[in-house]
Amino acid sequence: RSQSRVLLRTLRRLRIPTLLFVNKIDRRGAREDDVLRAVARRLTPAVVPMGRTRHLGTPRARFVPGLAPTAAxxxxxxxxxxLTAYVEDRLHPARVRAALADQTRRALVHPVYFGSAITGAGVDALIGGIRDLLPAADGDPDAPVSATVFKVDRGEAGExxxxxxxFSGTLRVRDRLPYGEPRAEGRITALGVFDHGTDVRADAVxxxxxxxxxxxxxxxxxxTLGVPRPAPGHVFAPPTLESVVV
Structure with a gap:
């Protein structure tokens, strides 16, 4: 889709590491090789298939991890x-994996996984890729607090x-922090953090x-909570015919 092309182009321009996940391999009519060719042609040729599917297009569809022969x-x-090691036929698999991690973190290549969000096929492989191939989040926990809100829900009581x-510092229960624009101030009454896929209460994050x-x-x-972060400016290109035609 046109929005996918615009989004990936922006991610590559900003050098944001990106993994691709092709969903719904359990659906009738699901394809693998055709989709990979379409991704390479329409999005970017710098894709690395991270395995193969089995029983494609059936409820038994699954994803078998393993680097494609074309990865090197x-x-x-x-x-x-x-390239020299590849031409001279002395390329060790560990060297390929190290290069994959390095180039993924620099947004030079994009690993591609297949799976099904409904059945869970391929999800473990994707989580492993996030852990092994993407850069770890960092930041100084002792610096002034700076955090950005990306989602707001309602709790059981409507709160x-x-x-x-x-991004920096440490959020703590009972902290009073400035937030929003215009700036207001509020007190954190409770905190939660995601740990191994589960949301657990915490005294500090x-x-x-x-x-x-x-x-x-x-x-x-x-x-923004605490210290405002510098504005990123415009990261998307102006609309083009490609991005507005439906």
């Missing part, structure tokens, strides 16, 4: 030493629950984590 060729486009990425916050009644998506 794709990675060698960005690494002269790897606002904010989801925020903590350090930099590099995703926090759930209670107590900030006026919070909105896009609000």
């Amino acid at each position: 060729e794709t990675l060698a486009d960005h690494d002269d030493d790897l 606002k629950v904010a989801y925020a990425r903590v 350090p930099a590099g984590r995703i926090a759930r916050l209670w107590g900030l009644a006026g919070i909105r998506i896009g609000d």
